[in-house]
Amino acid sequence: MQAKSAGSFKNKRGYPLLFLEKLNIQQVRCDVLTIFPEIINAYLNESILKRAQEKKILDVKVVNIRDFASGRHKAVDDSPFGGGAGMVFKPEPIFRAMDALKEDGVPRRVVLLSPQGKPFDQSMAEDFSREEKRFVFICGRYEGIDERVNISIVDEEVSIGDYVITGGELAALVVIDAATRLIPGALGDKNSIEDESFSWKMLDYPHYTRPSEFRGLKVPQVLLSGNHNEIWLWRRKEALRKTLKARPDLMEKIELAGEDKKLISEIFSEEID
DSSP: OOOOOGGGOBOTTSOBHHHHHHTTOOOEEEEEEESOHHHHHHHHTSHHHHHHHHTTSEEEEEEEGGGGOOTTTTOOEEOOTTOOSSOEEOHHHHHHHHHHHHTTOOOEEEEEEEEEEEEOOHHHHHHHHTOOSEEEEEEOOTTOBOHHHHHHTOSEEEESSSSOOSOSHHHHHHHHHHHHTTSTTSSSSTHHHHHSTTTTSSOOOOOOOSOSEETTEEOOGGGGSOOHHHHHHHHHHHHHHHHHHHOGGGGGGOOOOHHHHHHHHHHHHHHHO
């Protein structure tokens, strides 16, 4: 049987993969190092991220770190030097996994998901969505990863919040999801990104759909008016209201226009009344 040329392989939309790669299309490319690949794959195979992969907007390779562990039991953790509770992720499997990835010569930006990392936010998501290098997301477990991994391999540590979760898999998926949805074509409606929380540097406005009245609760009349300018002002005002109440710290980062200051004055007046 004659082998197919690289250009003859096609994705689900029928476009040759080699052709797509030459177009320099903006995409998120990453390798995820984990001992639980099923967690990553389960999320990647649904909804927006699944479609993003089919469109070649997202390219993910999931690497099982345990495949690079030694011994009969493929252990990836050991007790900490100096004593203490819990176990520590061994360095050898991660180093070997990275060595295998580097064989293709592709430049990479290595990120360790860690509570000690820089807080992940929308501006970082935008930065990640524009990155030309291929990412490596290392998902930690146990009490932590041997510090020699951080010293020798990791370019930066990223945290999704000031709390502790069981492993880095959920954090990696948060980062991948947030960055991917910013790529043109990832969402069905190009206006969706502009209307989301933090695209205005503030919280999102309230959303309503049919029916217009449910159990005595009515949709604000302005949303039924068809007046797009009034609808925009209402949404902006309600976004400001939510931000002032729930995340006043964000107000320092928002560049307020003259119209915003008027809306804020109205909000304060309404709250007093």
